[in-house]
Amino acid sequence: MRKIWDARQLEHAPALELHNGAFVPHAEHPGRAESILAAIGETEPAHDHGEAPILRVHRQDYVDFLKRAHADWKAAGRTGDAAGYTWPVVRRRPLDLERIDARLGQYSYDAGTPIAEGTWTGAYWSAQTALTALDIVLAGERSAFAFCRPPGHHAGADYLGGYCYLNNAAIAAQAAIDGGAGRIAILDIDYHHGNGTQDIFYDREDVLFVSIHADPKTDYPFYWGHADEAGEGPGEGANLNIPLARGTARPKFQAALDTAMDRIRQFSPDLLVLSFGADTFSGDPISHFRLETEDYPALARSIASAAWPTLVVMEGGYAVDDLGVNVAAFLGGF
Numbered sequence: 001m002r003k004i005w006d007a008r009q010l011e012h013a014p015a016l017e018l019h020n021g022a023f024v025p026h027a028e029h030p031g032r033a034e035s036i037l038a039a040i041g042e043t044e045p046a047h048d049h050g051e052a053p054i055l056r057v058h059r060q061d062y063v064d065f066l067k068r069a070h071a072d073w074k075a076a077g078r079t080g081d082a083a084g085y086t087w088p089v090v091r092r093r094p095l096d097l098e099r100i101d102a103r104l105g106q107y108s109y110d111a112g113t114p115i116a117e118g119t120w121t122g123a124y125w126s127a128q129t130a131l132t133a134l135d136i137v138l139a140g141e142r143s144a145f146a147f148c149r150p151p152g153h154h155a156g157a158d159y160l161g162g163y164c165y166l167n168n169a170a171i172a173a174q175a176a177i178d179g180g181a182g183r184i185a186i187l188d189i190d191y192h193h194g195n196g197t198q199d200i201f202y203d204r205e206d207v208l209f210v211s212i213h214a215d216p217k218t219d220y221p222f223y224w225g226h227a228d229e230a231g232e233g234p235g236e237g238a239n240l241n242i243p244l245a246r247g248t249a250r251p252k253f254q255a256a257l258d259t260a261m262d263r264i265r266q267f268s269p270d271l272l273v274l275s276f277g278a279d280t281f282s283g284d285p286i287s288h289f290r291l292e293t294e295d296y297p298a299l300a301r302s303i304a305s306a307a308w309p310t311l312v313v314m315e316g317g318y319a320v321d322d323l324g325v326n327v328a329a330f331l332g333g334f
């Protein structure tokens with residue numbers, strides 16, 4: 001499987017995140033990339049597809065905000081990474097506010113996703129990595145791996161959150177449709193619910209979103225990912241959430257995957273976009289499933305057995321010492 005990665009993705013290097021009431025070193029750090037690169041072998045750099053495919057998913061005002069935010073932060077006399085502290089939870093609407101703190105609140109939903117100096121560059125090239133890997137699949141190869149970092153599945157059309165800024169999987173799915181694909185399935189097997197991806201396609205019948213994740217009653221992102229979220233309008237029925245309890249190991253995960261695959265088979269997609277997180281690993285420091293390294297090839301094989309053209313997009317995974325080995329195990333199985 002060809003693998004895409006762009007070194008400019010390393011320019012995103014946030015220092016700290018607010019975690020359980022304290023600022024701690026950010027879990028989504030460039031060391032994740034070193035672990036994965038050491039394990040997966042040769043990669044190819046991204047081609048620049050420009051901003052147009054990003055703007056098919058994200059609002060122009062949000063992209064403008066992301067590009068400017070860190071400079072605005074510095075212009076306000078601040079040091080370190082930009083992060084919000086006030087959020088408009090009631091009647092959120094597109095206000096054109098000037099003050100950086102107001103803009104940070106307007107365009108984010110959590111305090112764990114700071115904007116560092118290189119965040120726009122890193123997120124931009126992460127999205128270009130997804131688009132470049134998509135080109136390989138659209139050209140006829142069975143699969144390709146987009147080693148996206150920062151991840152994307154929590155980012156919505158006009159908000160960041162959950163370590164995510166641009167929704168790489170959604171940008172690739174929309175680009176595939178714009179390139180002539182009829183029906184796309186997105187299967188998200190990161191530990192956390194992909195609330196941004198769900199939100200972007202919630203009213204769409206041409207994109208099926210299926211997610212297996214920790215029950216949001218106990219785990220981030222809490223407010224989305226519940227089993228009764230089924231889509232709306234024309235998208236009613238094109239969203240399937242399969243929440244699982246903390247402690248889930250291979251047998252229950254595999255059963256959930258079988259349910260997910262049945263639903264995708266019914267939908268009969270032209271292309272599968274797989275949001276793959278390795279934070280389902282037993283040793284993950286912020287997650288609570290119990291998959292082991294040897295489980296990943298088997299799970300990958302059961303997804304690959306359906307034979308849909310597949311773009312694998314990297315999402316989370318924070319057990320840095322085992323991360324690369326787990327990702328390589330999954331890709332090898334696929």
Ligand code: OKP
Binds near residue numbers: 154315
């Ligand atoms: C991103 B991905 C505060 C707790 C918030 C956010 C988890 C984001 C996971 N530090 N945790 O889905 O792997």
Ligand code: ZN
Binds near residue numbers: 192317
């Ligand atoms: Zn995750």
